Amino acid sequence: MRTELSNRLGIEYAVFGFTPFPAVAAAISRAGGLGVLGAVRYGAPGELARDLDWLDAHCAGRPYGLDVVMPARKVEGVSVADIEAMIPEGHRKFVRETLAEHGVPELADGEESGWRITGWLEEVARSQLDVAFDHPVALLANALGPPPPDVVRRAREHGVLTAALAGSARHAVRHRDAGIDIVVAQGYEAGGHTGEITTMVLTPEVVRAVDPLPVLAAGGIGTGEQIAAGLALGAQGVWLGSVWLTTTEAELHSAALTRKLLAAGSGDTVRSRALTGKPARQLRTVWTDAWDAAGTPDPLPMPLQGMLVAEAVSRIQKYEVEPLLGTPVGQIVGQLDRERPVQAVFDDLTRGFERAMARLSRIAARD
Amino acid sequence: MRTELSNRLGIEYAVFGFTPFPAVAAAISRAGGLGVLGAVRYGAPGELARDLDWLDAHCAGRPYGLDVVMPARKVEGVSVADIEAMIPEGHRKFVRETLAEHGVPELADGEESGWRITGWLEEVARSQLDVAFDHPVALLANALGPPPPDVVRRAREHGVLTAALAGSARHAVRHRDAGIDIVVAQGYEAGGHTGEITTMVLTPEVVRAVDPLPVLAAGGIGTGEQIAAGLALGAQGVWLGSVWLTTTEAELHSAALTRKLLAAGSGDTVRSRALTGKPARQLRTVWTDAWDAAGTPDPLPMPLQGMLVAEAVSRIQKYEVEPLLGTPVGQIVGQLDRERPVQAVFDDLTRGFERAMARLSRIAARD
Numbered sequence: 001m002r003t004e005l006s007n008r009l010g011i012e013y014a015v016f017g018f019t020p021f022p023a024v025a026a027a028i029s030r031a032g033g034l035g036v037l038g039a040v041r042y043g044a045p046g047e048l049a050r051d052l053d054w055l056d057a058h059c060a061g062r063p064y065g066l067d068v069v070m071p072a073r074k075v076e077g078v079s080v081a082d083i084e085a086m087i088p089e090g091h092r093k094f095v096r097e098t099l100a101e102h103g104v105p106e107l108a109d110g111e112e113s114g115w116r117i118t119g120w121l122e123e124v125a126r127s128q129l130d131v132a133f134d135h136p137v138a139l140l141a142n143a144l145g146p147p148p149p150d151v152v153r154r155a156r157e158h159g160v161l162t163a164a165l166a167g168s169a170r171h172a173v174r175h176r177d178a179g180i181d182i183v184v185a186q187g188y189e190a191g192g193h194t195g196e197i198t199t200m201v202l203t204p205e206v207v208r209a210v211d212p213l214p215v216l217a218a219g220g221i222g223t224g225e226q227i228a229a230g231l232a233l234g235a236q237g238v239w240l241g242s243v244w245l246t247t248t249e250a251e252l253h254s255a256a257l258t259r260k261l262l263a264a265g266s267g268d269t270v271r272s273r274a275l276t277g278k279p280a281r282q283l284r285t286v287w288t289d290a291w292d293a294a295g296t297p298d299p300l301p302m303p304l305q306g307m308l309v310a311e312a313v314s315r316i317q318k319y320e321v322e323p324l325l326g327t328p329v330g331q332i333v334g335q336l337d338r339e340r341p342v343q344a345v346f347d348d349l350t351r352g353f354e355r356a357m358a359r360l361s362r363i364a365a366r367d
Numbered sequence: 368m369r370t371e372l373s374n375r376l377g378i379e380y381a382v383f384g385f386t387p388f389p390a391v392a393a394a395i396s397r398a399g400g401l402g403v404l405g406a407v408r409y410g411a412p413g414e415l416a417r418d419l420d421w422l423d424a425h426c427a428g429r430p431y432g433l434d435v436v437m438p439a440r441k442v443e444g445v446s447v448a449d450i451e452a453m454i455p456e457g458h459r460k461f462v463r464e465t466l467a468e469h470g471v472p473e474l475a476d477g478e479e480s481g482w483r484i485t486g487w488l489e490e491v492a493r494s495q496l497d498v499a500f501d502h503p504v505a506l507l508a509n510a511l512g513p514p515p516p517d518v519v520r521r522a523r524e525h526g527v528l529t530a531a532l533a534g535s536a537r538h539a540v541r542h543r544d545a546g547i548d549i550v551v552a553q554g555y556e557a558g559g560h561t562g563e564i565t566t567m568v569l570t571p572e573v574v575r576a577v578d579p580l581p582v583l584a585a586g587g588i589g590t591g592e593q594i595a596a597g598l599a600l601g602a603q604g605v606w607l608g609s610v611w612l613t614t615t616e617a618e619l620h621s622a623a624l625t626r627k628l629l630a631a632g633s634g635d636t637v638r639s640r641a642l643t644g645k646p647a648r649q650l651r652t653v654w655t656d657a658w659d660a661a662g663t664p665d666p667l668p669m670p671l672q673g674m675l676v677a678e679a680v681s682r683i684q685k686y687e688v689e690p691l692l693g694t695p696v697g698q699i700v701g702q703l704d705r706e707r708p709v710q711a712v713f714d715d716l717t718r719g720f721e722r723a724m725a726r727l728s729r730i731a732a733r734d
Contacts, residue, residue, distance in 0.1 A: 003730055014730070026475055129610045168634060188555065189565040197633050198556040198565040198633030199595060201698040205633055220567030229567060229596035231730055232723045241437060266564050266572055331568040357731045363370055363381070364724045 001227070001353055004180065005214040005236040009034060009138055009161070014237035015227065015349060016216055017342075018141075021052045023159025023249040027342035028060040030044060034097045036065035036141055045127040052135040052282050065139030066132050070125040070147050080307075087308050104321045107311070110121075114327040131230050133158050141180075143193065145171065146178030153179075163269065164218070167202070169209035176210045183263075184239050187219030191242045191330035193280045194271060199230065207234035222332035223337060224352020226261050228360065244332040247342045248310075256320040258339065266334030273298075275328065277305030281359055283333070287316065371580040372549065373605040376430055376505055376528070378403060381604035382594065382716060383551075384709075385434060386510075389418045390616040392708035393631070394426040403508055412494040419502040423653035432506030432530075433499050437492040437514050447674075450565055454675050458664050462679050465657045471688045474678065500525050506549075510560065512538065513545030520546075530583070534562025534569070536576035543577045550577050551606050554586030557608045558697035560647045561586065561638060566597065569727035589699035591719020595727065609697040614709045623687040624694060625706065633653055633701030640665075642671030642680075642695065650693040650700070654683065 004078050006014040012032035025035030025203060038056065042048040057063055091350035118281045129151060140147070140155050141163040147155075155162045156179075163182035166172040169273060186192075187199030187208040197205070199219040207215045217230030225326055230238040246261050260283060270284040274291035277300055282288065299305045316324045373381040379399030379438060387391050392402030404422065409415040422431055494516060507514070508524050508530040514522075521530045523546075530549035535540035539550045552573040553559075554566030564572070566586040574582045584597030584727045585606035597605040609618060615629050627650060628656065637651040641658035644667055658666055666672045 001730060002599075026419055084405055169632075187565065187567070189568050195634075197698055198554065198567065198587055200554070200566045200593060201556050201633050201701070204590060204592055205701060220565055224569065224572055225600055226567060228727065230601035232595035232599055233592055234723075234726075266568050331564055334568070334572060354731070356601075357727065358725065359601075360595065360599055360724065366722070 001231075002351065003214070003231075003236040011063060013346075013350060014231070015284060015346070016065070016139075016237055016239045017244055018239060018241040019244045019250070019309055021244075021251050022054055023247065023251065024247055024342055025064055026157070027247070029059040029062040029064045029345065031063075031343050031346035033346065034139060035055060035059070036062060036064055036067050036139060038067045038143075039125075039132075040067075040143070045131050048089050048128055048341065049131045051262045052131060052137070056135060063136070063138035065141060066128075066137045067126050067141040067143055068128055068132070068147075069143045070129075070151065071082070074205060083303060086306055087300065088297075093310055094297050095145050095308060098287070099312055101317065102286060102321060102324055104213075104315050104324065107315055107318070129154070133160070139163060139195050141184065143163070146180050149178065155262060156262075164195070165218070166206060167193070168197060169202075169205045170217075172206040173208050175340070176213050181214075182216060184213050184216045184218050184365060185235070186239075187217075187335035188271070189218030189281070189331040190335075191269075191281050192328040193276070193278050195279075197242045200233070201232060203233035203235050222330075222335050223357040224349045227349060227353050239324045241328075242332050243336070243345060244328065244342065245329060246336045246339050246341050247345055249342050252327075254320050254325065256318060256322045257317070257325050260325060261327070261329065261333060261336055262324070262338065264333045264336075268330045269329060269331055272363070273305065275306070277302035277311065280328055281330055283330045285324050285326040287312075287324040287326060290294050316323075368598075368717065370560045370598075370603040372583075376611070378430060380713075380717060381598070382713070383432070383506075383604055383606045384611055384615070385606060385608040386611045388616065389620050389707050390425075390618065391611045391614055391709055392431055393422055394614070394616050395611070395713065396426040396429040396431045397721040398710050399429075399715035401430060401432055401506060402567050403434050403506060405510075406492075406495050406499075407434075407436045407510070409495060410491065411497050411549055413485035415495050416498045416501070419498060420503070423502060430503070430505035433495075434505045434508040435495055435499070435514075436508055436510045437496075437518065438690065450670060452519075453669065455664075458667060461664050462675060465654070466679055466682065469653060469691055471679070471682050471687060471691065472686050474682055474685070488686075496521070501520050502526070506530055508532070508551065513542045513547050514588055516545065516548070532585070533573060534560070535564060535570075536572045537552060539573040539577050539582075543580050546634070547567050547580075549581050549583060551583045551585050551600070553606075554584075554619065556640070556698040557586030557646070558636070558666050558700075559590065559695040560643070562646075567600065570600035570602055573693045578607070586697055587699060589697075589702050591716045591721065592723040593699075594716060594720045594721035608695075609699050610692065610703070610712060611709065612696060613703045613706050614699060614712055616709050619685050620695075621684060623689045624692050626683070627670060627692060627698055628696065628703055629705065631703075633698045635698060636698055642673070642676065647695055648697055649695045653690040654679075654693060662729070715731055 002014045003014045014069040015033035017028035018036045020038040028035035038367040146164045161181040164175040164180045165184045165186045205216045214236035216239040217235035217238045271281045272288045368380045370381045382400035384395035385403045387405040392404040396400035407514045449540040512532045528548040531547045532551045570584045581603035583604045583606040584602035589610040638648045639655045
């Protein structure tokens with residue numbers, strides 16, 4: 001399963017695996033795909049440097065990528081405290097009351113919130129980039145549109161390919177014009193931030209819009225058959241995130257969350273602004289239902305909502321308050337039915353792809 | 368492009384084309400697919416008999432299908448007038464005022480509303496079936512779940528295959544248990560009634576759930592590349608509706624609506640209950656926006672909503688009030704950019720499929 005793009009990156013399979021867990025990223029790269037580590041939850045640059053060092057030692061010399069969240073427009077002279085101060089008290093009250101209503105315990109005095117999404121901050125993302133360019137990162141992806149022009153230039157100087165996620169052809173063209181090398185077309189069914197257009201429609205639309213730039217199909221892909229479908233749509237590779245969440249290497253730190261993921265059906269996700277302020281697909285929970293209910297506050301715009309709920313998410317996770325426990329995940333969550341090593345998942349992907357190709361060839365050959 | 372199912376039906380391509388227009392259905396069947404005529408807008412059985420006679424004369428001996436809308440559960444002793452009486456006056460007032468606000472002219476005295484969706488009524492659907500079984504209909508599809516048991520039996524006696532649309536694996540299993548021969552897995556991106564699960568995720572889920580029953584992939588399919596994707600997902604055929612709307616054989620009777628379809632992007636549809644009472648994807652218009660606006664009445668349940676808006680839709684269409692003019696259509700509307708004969712569309716589908724297969728084979732072969 002090779003394409004021009006996979007050849008350019010020197011990987012055996014055109015399978016890009018996004019994950020917040022270094023052990024998963026390394027296993028994906030070792031299996032022949034490209035593991036892409038999500039950096040959004042890293043705070044201090046030292047933590048990221050430590051994990052990239054670890055990746056260097058555990059990828060068996062295979063390439064890997066890094067996914068940062070860097071807004072294209074910089075807001076000058078605004079501190080985290082300035083932004084925190086913009087959160088209305090009514091919203092804080094709603095969070096406090098919802099947590100209390102469901103018996104979510106408080107963190108201990110002085111205990112830090114483990115769940116963070118401060119990676120989107122310009123200063124944090126910049127320091128992450130300094131770390132990234134000190135490591136043999138093969139691909140630099142940006143989950144929030146194209147990186148700023150100087151970052152694209154710097155990546156090019158370092159021989160690092162850049163990718164950006166797009167939920168519409170219009171966004172994809174904007175990314176191309178910003179000098180991006182690869183567009184990830186992220187369909188409605190994907191986990192995390194998504195638009196309204198599904199992978200089936202979005203992929204070929206983006207392929208046409210940015211041709212000859214390579215496009216990765218993202219959203220709704222968790223089997224080899226779905227990989228074949230994504231490639232049939234003109235993509236030069238596929239971008240998978242949800243399928244790795246229930247691998248044995250994933251460090252969810254929550255048996256309850258793993259159980260929920262394995263039990264969930266394809267209809268058990270919701271596209272909600274409750275997590276970050278932008279529509280993001282995630283497990284539907286009592287927590288997302290609370291934000292969707294009539295008469296409750298509307299989620300705040302990004303980045304306020306993420307800051308507002310960071311501690312709440314942390315507490316829900318730490319104490320495994322099952323009804324409220326969630327995670328970004330796509331509609332393929334319905335296909336996840338057991339914990340397995342990354343290599344076993346990867347073997348299924350390649351075998352499923354071969355099976356789909358054999359069946360398709362028979363259908364095409366009949367006359 | 369043959370599958371077990373297409374062989375069983377004696378068609379050259381596993382392409383099922385749903386359309387409300389006899390001329391389009393005939394052209395699809397002549398091109399080597401299976402034209403499936405939608406019967407929901409037919410009232411008197413005589414009209415349907417006339418059009419099926421016409422199909423018999425214009426399909427060049429190729430098979431065709433019929434799509435009825437028949438609720439599995441019968442409501443005894445309820446007349447159209449009884450149901451009409453259940454529509455609240457507040458809803459009627461909102462319709463009157465919205466039409467007046469946008470200057471939609473009234474029908475002439477005694478003029479009948481041309482747009483109807485009375486086909487869902489048990490009595491109407493039953494009389495349609497009597498007509499259907501008098502014609503060489505090869506496939507009987509039902510857009511509202513499985514037909515009643517006696518209809519399934521009757522179809523079997525006549526050697527007519529039955530199909531039912533499903534938006535979830537649960538519904539698909541219910542259809543199978545009712546004795547249906549084929550499940551049409553209708554994804555979120557499809558035009559008309561849809562669920563939340565996209566074609567990429569729904570198709571393989573339904574294939575697994577009803578195996579070995581054949582499944583058709585529906586939603587997001589308007590090119591040969593998308594056909595290849597649908598078949599890669601395990602479908603034994605694809606079900607296309609939107610792509611025929613801008614063919615020269617389509618009798619939209621509205622140049623303005625054709626213009627709107629050709630101009631629309633993939634993001635210009637909305638899944639709304641405004642048309643029938645169940646979520647149905649359609650062009651987003653001033654009319655659907657009015658129903659979605661805060662402080663306006665919620666659409667009524669099916670069948671009340673369809674009855675409530677029938678005359679309004681008829682007036683909007685007759686007078687071509689462009690801002691309000693819409694139609695059920697899927698997200699592939701963004702791909703429709705010119706009027707063409709059905710045969711030209713069909714040629715593109717088969718050529719695109721071959722192109723996708725050639726590209727996929729190259730990707731699979733590289734090692």
